[in-house]
Amino acid sequence: MKIVSMDTFLVPPRWLFLRVRTDEGITGWGEPVVEGRAETVRAAVAELGEYLVGEDPLRIEDHWQVLTKGGFYRGGPVLSSAVAGIDQALWDIAGKAAGLPVHALLGGPVRDRVRMYAWIGGDRPADVAAEARAQIEAGFTAVKMNGSAALTPIDTPARTREVVERVAAVRDAVGENNDVVIDFHGRMSTAMARRVLPLIEPLLPLFVEEAVLPEHTPNLAALARSTSLPLATGERLYSRWDFREVLRDGIAVAQPDVSHAGGISEVRRIAAMAEAYDVTMAPHCPLGPIALAASLQLAFAIPNFLIQEQSVGIHYNQGNDVLDYLVDRTPFQFAGGFAERTSVPGLGIEVDAAAVERAAERGHRWRNPVWRYPDGSFAEW
Template sequence: MKIISLETFVVPPRWLFLRIQTDEGITGWGEPVVEGRADTVRAAVAELADYLVGEDPLRIEDHWQVLTKGGFYRGGPVLSSAVAGIDQALWDIAGKTYQRPVHALLGGPVRDRARMYAWIGGDRPAEVADLARAQIEAGFTAVKMNGSAELGPIETPANTHQVVARVAAVREAIGPDHDLVVDLHGRASTAMARRLLPLLEPYLPLFVEEPVLPEHTANIESLAQATSIPLATGERLYSRHDFRDVLGSGLAVAQPDVSHAGGISEVRRIAAMAETYDVTMAPHCPLGPIALAASLQLAFAIPNFLIQEQSVGIHYHQGGELLDYLIDPGPFRFVGGHAERTDRPGLGIEIDEEAVIRMAAIGHRWRNPVWRRADGSFTEW
């Protein structure tokens, strides 16, 4: 079997899909994208295609090594995301070739269902208590919210207490039998995170995500020593090498993204590394159906899985929704806040190719917001 083509599709709301076709008629799908840089990643995929066309798609590990290292200059979100989508598609082809789900090829399932969480509140969280209550009523057992809008380097007591009050409102709405994740989205300075985290402790978050920016992960150790809240990071770390130092810092939850961190192959290795530090996995995935399907194949195969992000109904979705691209949305019908394991081959989903082609004619030019403080200076989104 040989690869005969790689074709990418920029589709709403902000995704990039990849289709790899073979000379035996087996097709694999992947989702290589950096949100806001879809065309850049698309160009990277096209460059990598020069190597892949004519190759055996089942030599997944060899291709991964060549694609990540064969160009001499390595790493970064664009290259690792391009490789991630290719890797997903190759695993999809392998599963379809052997008529087995990817998790079976990774050593077989270790669980029958994967716990999911739902997003509430948007970028600048508001009315979070009602939204949280609605997600619990819909069957989810955990919700995630942005902890704040933009933050100054060291916020006023009033703005600090607003963050705490929002978290408190959600905890009251969902009660002690459900979980709450607070995402600081890298918006807090180390000093501000050190101030906030102890104030959030009474509300027992499942974890606090990105308490500081990825370039400040060296500070996670001091933050972990200052709070009892489990700390999480990893959506902007792109390889096991990026995780190497942070895993031993007191981090509780690793969050690599299967569409950014080198795909199924690399995220599986990151999970194995994390296990040696007693760190659990909550893979990042506010993306489309292919990325979620790939994430779930890992969730069923890795022993230190904690919970999975998913983007059904997330505030980024305008002009397209995750289920719009599936022939059968069954794999993403969550029961009791969980995704049930299936034995469908490959990634376990069937992409509606007509819908992809139709929506690719619309495309997108999604860019993340650029935020500024009251004094006009740039601040983290």
């Protein structure tokens, strides 16, 4: 079997899909994208495709090694995301060729269903509480919220208490038998994190995500020692080498993204590393259906899995949503807040190629917002 073509599709709201075709009629799908830099990743995929077309798609590990190390300059979000989408597509082909789901090729399933969480929005405590109650009523047992809007490096007592009040409102709304995940999105300085984290400890979140920016991960060790809160990071780390330091620093939850961190092949290795440090996995995935399907295949196969992010109905998805590009939506119907394991070959979904091609005619130019402080200087989004 040989790869005969690799086509990319810019599809709304902010995604890039990859279709890899073979001479035996088997097609694999992947999702190589950096949100806000989709065109750049598309160019990287085209460059890597010069090597792959004509090659055997089943030599997944060899291709991964060549694509990540065959150039003198390595790593970073663009190259790692391009490789990630290609890797997903090759695993999809391998599963379809074998008539098996990808998790069966990774050693077989270790669980029958995967716990999912749902995103909630809102600025005021009453608003986030109402959204949280709605998701619990919909069957989810965990919700994820933004911890704050933009915060200055050392913000006021009033802004600090706003953070705590919002989290407290959600905790009251979901009760003690459900979980809350707090995502600070790297918006806090290390000093602000030291101020805020002790105040939300009594609310017992499942974990706190990106309490500091990835540039400041050397500060995570001190933060981890100073709090009982489980700290999580990883959506902006792209390889097992990037994760090496944060695993030593005492994080509780690793969050690689299967569309950024080298694909299924590399995230599986990151999970194995994390297991050695007693760290669980909550993979990042606010993306499209292919990335989510790949994430679920990993979740069924890795023993140290905690919970899975998903973006059905997330606030980013304006105009198009995850389910719009699927022939069968069943794999993403999360009864009771869980995704059920299926035996569908490959990534476990059937992509609606016609819908993808139609959407690609419109394309997108999504960019993340640029925030500024009242004094006009740049603020972390």
